[in-house]
Amino acid sequence: MTLTAYPQEVRAEVARTREVVARLHAELPRWELVVWTAGNVSQRVPGAELFVIKPSGVGYDELTPEAMVVCDLDGTLVDGDRAPSSDTAAHAYVYRHLPEVGGVVHTHSTYAVAWAARGEEIPCVLTMMADEFGGPVPVGPFALIGDDSIGRGIVETLSRSRSRAVLMRNHGPFTVGRDARAAVKTAVMVEEVARTVHVARQLGEPLPIPQADVDRLYERYQHAYGQPAPQPPAGADASSPDPQETPA
Numbered sequence: 001m002t003l004t005a006y007p008q009e010v011r012a013e014v015a016r017t018r019e020v021v022a023r024l025h026a027e028l029p030r031w032e033l034v035v036w037t038a039g040n041v042s043q044r045v046p047g048a049e050l051f052v053i054k055p056s057g058v059g060y061d062e063l064t065p066e067a068m069v070v071c072d073l074d075g076t077l078v079d080g081d082r083a084p085s086s087d088t089a090a091h092a093y094v095y096r097h098l099p100e101v102g103g104v105v106h107t108h109s110t111y112a113v114a115w116a117a118r119g120e121e122i123p124c125v126l127t128m129m130a131d132e133f134g135g136p137v138p139v140g141p142f143a144l145i146g147d148d149s150i151g152r153g154i155v156e157t158l159s160r161s162r163s164r165a166v167l168m169r170n171h172g173p174f175t176v177g178r179d180a181r182a183a184v185k186t187a188v189m190v191e192e193v194a195r196t197v198h199v200a201r202q203l204g205e206p207l208p209i210p211q212a213d214v215d216r217l218y219e220r221y222q223h224a225y226g227q228p229a230p231q232p233p234a235g236a237d238a239s240s241p242d243p244q245e246t247p248a
């Protein structure tokens with residue numbers, strides 16, 4: 001089914017999502033999370049069983065909204081003149097099995113990949129980890145690219161954790177969020193804590209944080225950190241929060 005077969009309002013949402021996903025890809029080199037083309041961002045299209053992702057192997061300076069490709073939740077190309085990311089099957093699997101997820105990111109950021117190479121979860125020894133991940137950053141199984149293996153490993157691992165990042169063993173981090181911006185933020189944060197905990201370990205054994213304190217920190221950060229969400233204008237439908245609003 002091509003995009004022309006979808007209603008105009010879906011095509012308009014696709015255009016908006018292309019703008020968002022194209023802009024967020026620039027954050028990956030900006031935060032030094034990738035080299036060359038080794039990372040990708042996607043976002044679900046509101047109101048349709050579609051998502052937007054980058055084309056495979058295309059440099060970040062070429063990633064315009066028009067260059068983005070559109071896929072259905074089976075990972076089949078619906079719109080775009082280039083092949084979708086090689087991780088499209090993984091992103092699609094996540095969207096099919098985690099309906100609350102609106103954005104997925106994959107990078108090869110150095111310190112997170114170093115923890116993935118050892119198949120070791122990042123222990124929750126920082127208040128920033130309690131805030132952002134609610135505990136350790138877990139490790140997912142080794143899985144070859146090309147079918148549902150990576151996606152299944154992501155979903156099974158995240159389903160056992162509060163973390164929105166998973167270190168796929170011998171590969172690297174995948175992150176999820178309510179939208180792509182939230183998933184990019186988590187990708188930035190998982191690299192930051194991977195680096196900091198690694199440095200701490202060079203100096204000695206980091207100290208764990210009691211679980212009750214981890215829980216308190218997580219609840220505060222997830223619900224009270226940053227600016228309050230803007231209140232809808234009087235009489236507006238308050239039941240549909242702006243999907244672009246994500247924790248700061």
Ligand SMILES: O=C(CO)[C@@H](O)[C@@H](O)COP(=O)(O)O
Pocket residue numbers: 037038039040054055056057058084085086087106145
């Ligand atoms: O990790 C891999 C390949 O092993 C991919 O995520 C990375 O090269 C990015 O690929 P794409 O350019 O998104 O197809």
